[in-house]
Amino acid sequence: MLRRRVIPCLDVDRGRVVKGTRFVDLVDAGDPPELAARYAAEGADELVFLDIGASPEGRATLLDIVERTARRAFIPLTVGGGVRSVPEMRAVLRAGADKVSLNTAAVADPGLVTRCARSFGSQAVVVAIDARRRPAELPSGEGWEVVVRGGREPTGRAAVAWAVEAVERGAGELLVTSIDRDGTRSGYDVALLRAISSRVSVPVIASGGAAGPNDFVAAVREGGADAVLAASIFHRRTYSIAQVKAAMAAAGLSIRAA
Numbered sequence: 001m002l003r004r005r006v007i008p009c010l011d012v013d014r015g016r017v018v019k020g021t022r023f024v025d026l027v028d029a030g031d032p033p034e035l036a037a038r039y040a041a042e043g044a045d046e047l048v049f050l051d052i053g054a055s056p057e058g059r060a061t062l063l064d065i066v067e068r069t070a071r072r073a074f075i076p077l078t079v080g081g082g083v084r085s086v087p088e089m090r091a092v093l094r095a096g097a098d099k100v101s102l103n104t105a106a107v108a109d110p111g112l113v114t115r116c117a118r119s120f121g122s123q124a125v126v127v128a129i130d131a132r133r134r135p136a137e138l139p140s141g142e143g144w145e146v147v148v149r150g151g152r153e154p155t156g157r158a159a160v161a162w163a164v165e166a167v168e169r170g171a172g173e174l175l176v177t178s179i180d181r182d183g184t185r186s187g188y189d190v191a192l193l194r195a196i197s198s199r200v201s202v203p204v205i206a207s208g209g210a211a212g213p214n215d216f217v218a219a220v221r222e223g224g225a226d227a228v229l230a231a232s233i234f235h236r237r238t239y240s241i242a243q244v245k246a247a248m249a250a251a252g253l254s255i256r257a258a
Helices: 032-041 063-072 086-094 104-108 111-120 159-168 190-197 213-221 241-250
Strands: 005-013 016-021 024-030 047-051 077-080 099-102 125-133 144-148 153-158 173-178 204-207 227-230
Touching (some): 016 032, 024 032, 099 111, 111 125, 144 159
Parallel strands (some): 099 125
Antiparallel strands (some): 005 016, 016 024, 144 153
16 A cells, blocks of 8 residues: 655755745744754655745755755655756755755746656656646636746646646656645645646645644545645644654554654
């Protein structure tokens, strides 16, 4: 049986982990390497490190912080933010990442997904999709629009259609974030997750809105997610990884013990 993964997220801005609501009103949450070590010790299955300032600021990923973070956590590490080319992805992998997340650059140049997958394998390529509800504004009537640059810029691109294209181009995993739910503690957007997971054959990571253990269960059971990602509830110690995994196990989901 496929084990469902629990993944803390480190949103990094100017070298510090931060957290806000819908990608704004950011507050300091700690040091990336220290939090990475803590979460690895507490039973996290993987970590996601997102340099959220890289794309808006037009710069590359902060490789020195990636290196220090990777040295403190001996679990798989996905790094995103500021990767716009195969050489930049190579540099992030050499800094200690196991996988690289592509977002803004992939939307601007979908061929980047294919080039990275050919160079490093699909298993190393994660396409992050930040989606916002826009049912009346998309010609397809799909319901969700892709936004980029840290949720600041609408694209007019339908999220589900982009998810399908990203997988066709070589993405080995999708990280799906509901901008509407991010930081709100209102639960994952299970409709968005189901719309995407039902159309693709690769793992889908749920992100945005977790308030408690039941939300993680719903993301898997109702949304079809293969993994669940959260930040605030772990940073603030509202719930522990062990508590989340216990709830998932009690719901009959296969997990790796914390």
